[in-house]
Amino acid sequence: MTALSPENCSFQYQLHQPDHPLDVNSLLYLIILGKILLNILTLGMRRKNTYQNFMEYFCISLAFVDLLLLVNISIISYFTDFILLGIRFTKYHICLFTQIISFTYGFLHYPVFLIACIDYCLNFFKINKLSSKCQKLFYFFIVILIWISVLVYVLGDPAIYQSLKAQNVYSYQCPFYVSIQSYWLSFSMMLILLVAFITSWSEVITLIQAIRITSYKNETILYFPFSSHSGYTVNSKKILLSKLIVCFLGTWLPFVLLQVVIILFKVQIPAYIEMNIPWLYFVNSFLIAAIYWFNCHKLYLREITLLKDPFVNWKCCFIPLTINNLEQIEKPISIIIC
Numbered sequence: 001m002t003a004l005s006p007e008n009c010s011f012q013y014q015l016h017q018p019d020h021p022l023d024v025n026s027l028l029y030l031i032i033l034g035k036i037l038l039n040i041l042t043l044g045m046r047r048k049n050t051y052q053n054f055m056e057y058f059c060i061s062l063a064f065v066d067l068l069l070l071v072n073i074s075i076i077s078y079f080t081d082f083i084l085l086g087i088r089f090t091k092y093h094i095c096l097f098t099q100i101i102s103f104t105y106g107f108l109h110y111p112v113f114l115i116a117c118i119d120y121c122l123n124f125f126k127i128n129k130l131s132s133k134c135q136k137l138f139y140f141f142i143v144i145l146i147w148i149s150v151l152v153y154v155l156g157d158p159a160i161y162q163s164l165k166a167q168n169v170y171s172y173q174c175p176f177y178v179s180i181q182s183y184w185l186s187f188s189m190m191l192i193l194l195v196a197f198i199t200s201w202s203e204v205i206t207l208i209q210a211i212r213i214t215s216y217k218n219e220t221i222l223y224f225p226f227s228s229h230s231g232y233t234v235n236s237k238k239i240l241l242s243k244l245i246v247c248f249l250g251t252w253l254p255f256v257l258l259q260v261v262i263i264l265f266k267v268q269i270p271a272y273i274e275m276n277i278p279w280l281y282f283v284n285s286f287l288i289a290a291i292y293w294f295n296c297h298k299l300y301l302r303e304i305t306l307l308k309d310p311f312v313n314w315k316c317c318f319i320p321l322t323i324n325n326l327e328q329i330e331k332p333i334s335i336i337i338c
Helices: 024-045 054-079 092-106 109-124 132-156 158-166 180-199 201-210 237-264 277-294
Strands: 013-016 082-084 087-089 176-179 212-216 219-223 315-317 335-337
Touching: 024 054, 024 092, 024 277, 054 092, 054 109, 054 132, 054 277, 092 132, 092 158, 092 176, 092 180, 109 132, 109 180, 109 277, 132 158, 176 180, 180 201, 180 237, 180 277, 201 237, 237 277
Parallel strands: 219 315
Antiparallel strands: 013 176, 082 087, 212 219, 315 335
């Protein structure tokens, strides 16, 4: 195992090489195939009634790039050695393409997080006034621009170019790259989640003990009994924070535990695996929860239509203690997508 020298690590990646030759082609094929199956499963499980947003478009583009990489690996593996458009392709290019994709994926974490955050803020405050068709074209253009910009940067970075060129000498070795961006993004999210849980742990425990799961108009909801004088707005960030934590962990607790294990044991995952659709939807839910919390004073229970999450069911009904049967009323006294 070797690492790039500090002067050649401007791209903030770590390079790892196997100590002995192995059939990387079969391994890469199985990994990418498994990732594509995971992409299909995740996209199939998500809610379909969510509105258009940047993260949805980027997830679809990521699934397409993964599929394109699998097709390239399959073609090169099948023909082994061939010439296309005057370029000779061999098994070495399987590793080369995977390395380029790894670098590209690794640089996408910060831009995607930032743009998704801006997009949700614009949608939350109703600043985006584009029509449905124009919005689709806008998101499509932004996604294409991000991919092209990052790919151009990767191919134009001298340190990355030299590291890719050096592997031609030992073509049987296929190093993989670990993204620093994903590590710090995951670390920051887990730290924020830990601080939030410590701050409101008593409210979270009380809330979990009072939680009820029921069906209202053919939709599964969580509801929490509250006093009738609680009001119609969420005017306490601490109270809302406990509800956000319960909703978030109710869906993503296994993924949170996985991130904790990765951080604590410093598990090094190749960038072409680490950038995946479940991870993006996890980040997506985290961003939505953060926007709700920062704007709790705007969450008027009867007036505002809030952001919808493809996975987390943020809809919680806070029912007065005197109401025992939800179906007896046309609408609960207060509904919040918390």
